[in-house]
Amino acid sequence: MQVSFTKMHGLGNDFIVLDGRETNLPPLRPSTAQMLADRRTGIGCDQLILLEPSNSADFRMRIFNPDGSEVEACGNASRAVGLLHGRDAKIETAGGIITAHMTDQGIAVDMGTPRFGWDAIPLGYAMDTLSMPVGWGELENPAAVNVGNPHVIFFVEDCDAVPMENLGPEIENDPLFPERINVNVATVIDRTAIRLRVWERGAGLTRACGTGACATAIAAMRRNLVDRSVTVHLPGGPLQIDWGDDQRITMTGPATTSFTGSLDWSAFA
The missing domain is CATH 3.10.310.10 (Diaminopimelate Epimerase; Chain A, domain 1)
Structure with a gap:
C-alpha cells in the first residue's frame, strides 16, 4: 500500500x-x-x-x-x-x-495552561516544583512544569557548556520521573530573552522544542527572572512565548x- x-x-x-x-x-x-x-x-x-x-x-x-x-x-x-x-x-x-x-509572525499556538503539581509532572514523590532539592552533576535545583508533556528546567550561566549528551539521558531516565522527562538547560540573557538547549525524552538533543521553550519561559517567569513575554533562542531559531493573565500560554513561530x-x-x- x-x-x-x-x-x-x-x-x-x-x-x-x-x-x-x-x-x-x-x-x-x-x-x-x-x-x-x-x-x-x-x-x-x-x-x-x-x-x-x-x-x-x-x-x-x-x-x-x-x-x-x-x-x-x-x-x-x-x-x-x-x-x-x-x-x-x-x-x-x-x-x-x-x-x-x-x-503575520508565523503560527501562534494556544498551548493551554501549565501545571506545577508534583503529581501532574509527574514526580516519584512530593516536592516543591519551583526549586527542586535535587541535582545531577553540575545541574542542581531545577524547576518542573507540565505543558502537555513533562519538563525539568535548569538555569545555568552558559547552557552551551553543559554536557547534555551525558546528563540528558541520565536525567531523562532517573527513577524520580516515572514517565521519563524532557531536560532543558537555559541561560537568561535579560528580562526579554533566554537561550535554551533541550534533551527530548525518546529523541535526544534537538534543534528546537516548542513545549520546552514554553516550560522554560514559564519557569523563568515564576522565578521572576524574565517578563511575561519572552523570546526563547534555540539552536534552530527563536520562539516567542507569552503567558497571559488568563494563565494560558501562547507560542508563536515559523x-x-x-x-x-x-x-x-x-x-x-
Missing part, C-alpha cells in the same frame, strides 16, 4: 506527517515509527505525526518519538500541522485540546513544508 506523507519542520525540529483524516491508514506500530524515523534506512525525523479525525476538535494529532514511544504534546509539530491545515484549527492531543492561529512523497507501507510494517 502506498501512503502519502509530508516532511515538515519548525526551526529544524523535523517531522513526517501522515494524514489519516480522510484516508484510512494501516495501524501504526511503534516499530513502524522507529523505522520511518531512522535517518539512514527510513525517511528520517525527530517525530512522526499522525493526523486522525476527532469528535472534540477539528482533528487529532498523535506524536511518536524515534524510539517508537507516543508522547502527549509537541509545540513545533502543532505549528507545522496548523500550517498544513491552512487555517485556524482546534487540535486534539493526548495532552489536551490546543488551538493554532495563522498570523513552520515550513520541506517536501512531499509517498512510501510503501509494507516495507516498514
Whole structure:
C-alpha cells in the first residue's frame, strides 16, 4: 500500500506527517515509527505525526518519538500541522485540546495552561516544583512544569557548556520521573530573552522544542527572572512565548513544508 506523507519542520525540529483524516491508514506500530524515523534506512525525523479525525476538535494529532514511544504534546509539530491545515484549527492531543492561529509572525499556538503539581509532572514523590532539592552533576535545583508533556528546567550561566549528551539521558531516565522527562538547560540573557538547549525524552538533543521553550519561559517567569513575554533562542531559531493573565500560554513561530512523497507501507510494517 502506498501512503502519502509530508516532511515538515519548525526551526529544524523535523517531522513526517501522515494524514489519516480522510484516508484510512494501516495501524501504526511503534516499530513502524522507529523505522520511518531512522535517518539512514527510513525517511528520517525527530517525530512522526499522525493526523486522525476527532469528535472534540477539528482533528487529532498523535506524536511518536524515534524510539517508537507516543508522547502527549509537541509545540513545533502543532505549528507545522496548523500550517498544513491552512487555517485556524482546534487540535486534539493526548495532552489536551490546543488551538493554532495563522498570523503575520508565523503560527501562534494556544498551548493551554501549565501545571506545577508534583503529581501532574509527574514526580516519584512530593516536592516543591519551583526549586527542586535535587541535582545531577553540575545541574542542581531545577524547576518542573507540565505543558502537555513533562519538563525539568535548569538555569545555568552558559547552557552551551553543559554536557547534555551525558546528563540528558541520565536525567531523562532517573527513577524520580516515572514517565521519563524532557531536560532543558537555559541561560537568561535579560528580562526579554533566554537561550535554551533541550534533551527530548525518546529523541535526544534537538534543534528546537516548542513545549520546552514554553516550560522554560514559564519557569523563568515564576522565578521572576524574565517578563511575561519572552523570546526563547534555540539552536534552530527563536520562539516567542507569552503567558497571559488568563494563565494560558501562547507560542508563536515559523513552520515550513520541506517536501512531499509517498512510501510503501509494507516495507516498514
